[in-house]
Amino acid sequence: MFSNGGWMSQEDIALLTDLYELRMLQSYWETGMHGRAVFSLHFRELPPERNFILACGQTEVIRHLERLSFEEEHLKALHSLGGFKDEFLTWLRDFRFTGDVHAVPEGTPIFPHEPILEVEAPIAEAQLLESFVMNQVHLQSLLASKAVRTVLAAEGRGVVDFGLRRMHGADAALRGVRAYWIAGLDATSNVLGGLHYQVPVAGTMAHSYIQAHQDEDAAFEHFLRLYPGTILLVDTYDTLEGVRKVIELAKRSSTEGLISGIRLDSGDLSSLSKQARLLLDEAGLDDIKIFVSGGLNEFKIAQLVEGGAPIDSFGVGTDVGCSKDSPMIDLVYKLTEYDGEGRTKASPGKHILPGRKQVYRHYDTDGRIDFDRLTLRDEADSGTPLLQPVMKDGQVVDDMRLERLDQARDYCRREVQALPDSVKRLSSLGVSAGIEVRLSDKLKAFDEAVLKKI
Amino acid sequence: MFSNGGWMSQEDIALLTDLYELRMLQSYWETGMHGRAVFSLHFRELPPERNFILACGQTEVIRHLERLSFEEEHLKALHSLGGFKDEFLTWLRDFRFTGDVHAVPEGTPIFPHEPILEVEAPIAEAQLLESFVMNQVHLQSLLASKAVRTVLAAEGRGVVDFGLRRMHGADAALRGVRAYWIAGLDATSNVLGGLHYQVPVAGTMAHSYIQAHQDEDAAFEHFLRLYPGTILLVDTYDTLEGVRKVIELAKRSSTEGLISGIRLDSGDLSSLSKQARLLLDEAGLDDIKIFVSGGLNEFKIAQLVEGGAPIDSFGVGTDVGCSKDSPMIDLVYKLTEYDGEGRTKASPGKHILPGRKQVYRHYDTDGRIDFDRLTLRDEADSGTPLLQPVMKDGQVVDDMRLERLDQARDYCRREVQALPDSVKRLSSLGVSAGIEVRLSDKLKAFDEAVLKKI
CATH class of the missing domain: 3.20.140.10 (nicotinate phosphoribosyltransferase)
Known part of the structure; x- marks a missing residue:
């Protein structure tokens, strides 16, 4: 066996x-x-x-x-x-x-x-x-039955699968990539699953990456140099401070479109996304998108959408991956x-x-x-x-x-x-x-x- | 891949x-x-x-x-x-x-x-x-954290894993056999998992087996002839009628211990197990054990145990296999x-x-x-x-x-x-x-x- x-x-x-x-x-x-x-x-x-x-x-x-x-x-x-x-x-x-x-x-x-x-x-x-x-x-x-609810809630915004780490074992995480694609999710963080089923694979950095560097600026700079067009995770220490650092960095870098987005993973996502959008727009960076994650499910997504949060994409993890409510x-x-x-x-x-x-x-x-x-x-x-x-x-x-x-x-x-x-x-x-x-x-x-x- | x-x-x-x-x-x-x-x-x-x-x-x-x-x-x-x-x-x-x-x-x-x-x-x-x-x-x-609760609730009675069919994929069902064994379950219905982890494998018959035969008696007889010492599933049509058929069969067969138990999988398990026990004991078949299953979890097991239901072993499936409440x-x-x-x-x-x-x-x-x-x-x-x-x-x-x-x-x-x-x-x-x-x-x-x- x-x-x-x-x-x-x-x-x-x-x-x-x-x-x-x-x-x-x-x-x-x-x-x-x-x-x-x-x-x-x-x-x-x-x-x-x-x-x-x-x-x-x-x-x-x-x-x-x-x-x-x-x-x-x-x-x-x-x-x-x-x-x-x-x-x-x-x-x-x-x-x-x-x-x-x-x-x-x-x-x-x-x-x-x-x-x-x-x-x-x-x-x-x-x-x-x-x-x-x-x-x-x-x-x-x-x-699929759980995931399609997040697609409905997102009303056309992107939804990406981050579930691998807490789904019930390897088979669930792998077959999930397939089921999620049928249900309408846009990408997965799961490399093996994405490669096997030819589903787009997405992902940038974790908090540990920021923490491992002496400060947030150094981490952002390192990452951006290697991955032009990346999304930067801004909430490790102070979210809006993180956004301001992204703005500084975007202004310093001459190439347009160098930073494609920011990710918020904690706190009041509605309020923070609005404040972040304001800061970015004021700096003329309206092409930088806002990606959010952290304990999301269809109800939280619907609430954010209804509340007019200027979010472009949602990352969904455990709640969807375990079909927690059912x-x-x-x-x-x-x-x-x-x-x-x-x-x-x-x-x-x-x-x-x-x-x-x-x-x-x-x-x-x-x-x-x-x-x-x-x-x-x-x-x-x-x-x-x-x-x-x-x-x-x-x-x-x-x-x-x-x-x-x-x-x-x-x-x-x-x-x-x-x-x-x-x-x-x-x-x-x-x-x-x-x-x-x-x-x-x-x-x-x-x-x-x-x-x-x- | x-x-x-x-x-x-x-x-x-x-x-x-x-x-x-x-x-x-x-x-x-x-x-x-x-x-x-x-x-x-x-x-x-x-x-x-x-x-x-x-x-x-x-x-x-x-x-x-x-x-x-x-x-x-x-x-x-x-x-x-x-x-x-x-x-x-x-x-x-x-x-x-x-x-x-x-x-x-x-x-x-x-x-x-x-x-x-x-x-x-x-x-x-x-x-x-x-x-x-x-x-x-x-x-x-x-x-393991879910399963150990059924072991605590059963207070020394047997608990067997029937979860394979609705656990979240193959990996969950296979690794589950291992986790359940550590947590104290006594056996699994999962053949591959049991063989791989050297955990006792258990199982007898489904309702479809009874249904496929012209009547319950024929099904019981066939099965018992092939598997002396088996457990018979008695609730396909009328549970207590099923128990009476088991008693008839046990009386006809000369060898002691030929039928080791009956399984109840639906209805009011407390009341049915008590009535079944009474019928079996009256017939002098106090060595025939009672096994129950069907939507069980730690709370239902505790209720049956507290209510004095004369049950020897519990089969647990989906509720435990999906850790449904959490x-x-x-x-x-x-x-x-x-x-x-x-x-x-x-x-x-x-x-x-x-x-x-x-x-x-x-x-x-x-x-x-x-x-x-x-x-x-x-x-x-x-x-x-x-x-x-x-x-x-x-x-x-x-x-x-x-x-x-x-x-x-x-x-x-x-x-x-x-x-x-x-x-x-x-x-x-x-x-x-x-x-x-x-x-x-x-x-x-x-x-x-x-x-x-x-």
């Missing part, structure tokens, strides 16, 4: 699962239950602080499914756990995912009971994926059909709609999203179908559009703009928030019929 | 950093600032919902520092970002971490301003580590000394105590933790010093004790038991919670002297 210097590799994914998945797998193998199952990945309720969820991560996850297999060392490791038969482990050696997957496009705003993806495969295969698929889609959807989505991966028959669950508060489904999105004449209709897969409807085939017989459907992050970002922006204002606003409307999800008559009837059979 | 099939590798760690770290690095290189710096990793305030933080992850992170280097492909990638000189990139090729690290043992309950670790190295080296070290120690400390620690990595001189920062609310430090823990005559004293590194004190050298000149100090998770777990249990009851209780006591951290006179005087010099 983790042979990769203490980090997991693509090969380890087969074991990034809950033990019960493998126990069930062996039981299906042993009893010869190879019927096709349908599993739906969806959530049952919006978190109280969200009016919509952005579906994210589903395209990346299916690429991993395509290559999923058990290596020899993994089979040995499973053997060491006990309870697995040698014949089963031999069978696992040839295990491949051979199923079909339908998914909504990445960046789609979705609502309760709407499948992000549906997996159809022999039950053992479909079951095995549960933990891994959930872990990855939950992460990216969670982060660090989880009630995402589930549930059996809805087995061997051609609809399945459901009657546990209190955990009802599952049976069958293969489609989501039809209905827009009004102004292009606003009006309502969604949840139907059985093959029903006709005048709306736009959201679920599309993305995997067939274990192979990703050959359509590179799926993986174009820029395209997902554009689509996301359009769909979010098309949400009603009541859904786009930051404060939650409680239970009634979100878009109405209507069930088709056929789906309702099927649900009742399946419930009766239990 | 991510050449490892879309997953990062040990080699990628050098780039798992914020761009500003690399920009500062080049500036230090360019201006010849090679003075030794001291950085302290600590938090400034307890989260409102925590009375203590368990320091976790610091031993694992230093193993990565030992091997940190820039590969050719990484240098090329940096070049593509622009702003980096060829000579600097050539210099990076030979970059190694050559510094010293002091750290508190993993599993130590810590309080505001107490360093989890202190790094001493040429400033460029020490600065580069910031983002990665914070990301990893924040994650494990966050998860998904972040205000962890910082701050410069406290450069080139032999103490450094601080005067930004509002962000004061940093200067210098190299030691934490002396003082116990009362009953072995309870009485107070901590934060001193300069070389001060004498009658307490137990917490910070120990763990890395010298870039090499991990040869003491395998550091990496024995079992030893960290034992140490953690003893230290947590030694906390005053007011700190161990689940509800927060507000600002006054935690152990008193006294500053030594010398540290106070040094702090004042450094502040005056700004």
Whole structure:
């Protein structure tokens, strides 16, 4: 395990699962239950602080499914756990995912009971994926759904991801770069993530850089000489004093545009940004931009914007990176059909709609999203179908559009703009928030019929 | 990047950093600032919902520092970002971490301003580590600090990690297994994490397994035949009906101990566990244990325990895995000394105590933790010093004790038991919670002297 210097590799994914998945797998193998199952990945309720969820991560996850297999060392490791038969482990050696997957496009705003993806495969295969698929889609959807709120709050101003240091581990920070880009953030401070996903990487200096120098002037001068066009961090000692030093420096340097901006990271950002803007403008430096950071979230950004703070860009960190006000989505991966028959669950508060489904999105004449209709897969409807085939017989459907992050970002922006204002606003409307999800008559009837059979 | 099939590798760690770290690095290189710096990793305030933080992850992170280097492909990638000189990139090729690290043992309950670790190295080296070290120690400390509360609430009953599916990505779920083990959880459902860290792996069946069968009886029978001694999930349709089926099955099977337990995952767990216990006991099956899960956290566990629910083990998932009530620690990595001189920062609310430090823990005559004293590194004190050298000149100090998770777990249990009851209780006591951290006179005087010099 983790042979990769203490980090997991693509090969380890087969074991990034809950033990019960493998126990069930062996039981299906042993009893010869190879019927096709349908599993739906969806959530049952919006978190109280969200009016919509952005579906994210589903395209990346299916690429991993395509290559999923058990290596020899993994089979040995499973053997060491006990309870697995040698014949089963031999069978696992040839295990491949051979199923079909339908998914909504990445960046789609979705609502309760709407499948992000549906997996159809022999039950053992479909079951095995549960933990891994959930872990990855939950992460990216969670982060995108929080980040898009800062984009809405910033009303066109820039938003940059500074979350790496306090996001939940390396995977969260890396996949976050991807989810944030789809959600509309403009850049990331995360070098590895930015390089991997080809997202712009941004960053200049920390307070420690200023502190390490004998004084602020020396630090500014050193940095500017090496990085013409940089942003300077002005709040290490006294913010407005820092701004005055930047002005002095800008006046001394003959080249225009040498200092592109200042960053404020503490104190009353509204008042300080206004005072700083005044000082800069008085000095004729109206091209120097103001960048702020420090404990920001969508509500603080909205307050600064509404208060007329002359801020050009916001850096967001921990609050967004941990989705602090709502660090989880009630995402589930549930059996809805087995061997051609609809399945459901009657546990209190955990009802599952049976069958293969489609989501039809209905827009009004102004292009606003009006309502969604949840139907059985093959029903006709005048709306736009959201679920599309993305995997067939274990192979990703050959359509590179799926993986174009820029395209997902554009689509996301359009769909979010098309949400009603009541859904786009930051404060939650409680239970009634979100878009109405209507069930088709056929789906309702099927649900009742399946419930009766239990 | 991510050449490892879309997953990062040990080699990628050098780039798992914020761009500003690399920009500062080049500036230090360019201006010849090679003075030794001291950085302290600590938090400034307890989260409102925590009375203590368990320091976790610091031993694992230093193993990565030992091997940190820039590969050719990484240098090329940096070049593509622009702003980096060829000579600097050539210099990076030979970059190694050559510094010293002091750290508190993993599993130590810590309080505001107490360093989890202190790094001493040429400033460029020490600065580069910031983002990665914070990301990893924040994650494990966050998860351990939440998990230990469930262990306290369970009062000796078992607690098992089911968090994988909704933790924030793969790294969180994997490192979580390690942090949870130190914090005192008994097992994990996460196969890869359990195998890697040699933590017991647990799990039986999901609702989908029951649903896939024609009825509950058939599912129970199949599973039990393959896994004698298993736990059966009884709440898919009607919990007490499920319990009766288990009783029937247990009576039919001649071997004692064939069914080791039942699991309840929904409904009123207190009432259902009592009714289930009664049914089982009446049938003479008092050796069948009761396992519960479903949205549990420390408060719900405490309520069940206080209410006398006859539960043997608890499965905890998302609430613990996302540290839902407090998904972040205000962890910082701050410069406290450069080139032999103490450094601080005067930004509002962000004061940093200067210098190299030691934490002396003082116990009362009953072995309870009485107070901590934060001193300069070389001060004498009658307490137990917490910070120990763990890395010298870039090499991990040869003491395998550091990496024995079992030893960290034992140490953690003893230290947590030694906390005053007011700190161990689940509800927060507000600002006054935690152990008193006294500053030594010398540290106070040094702090004042450094502040005056700004």
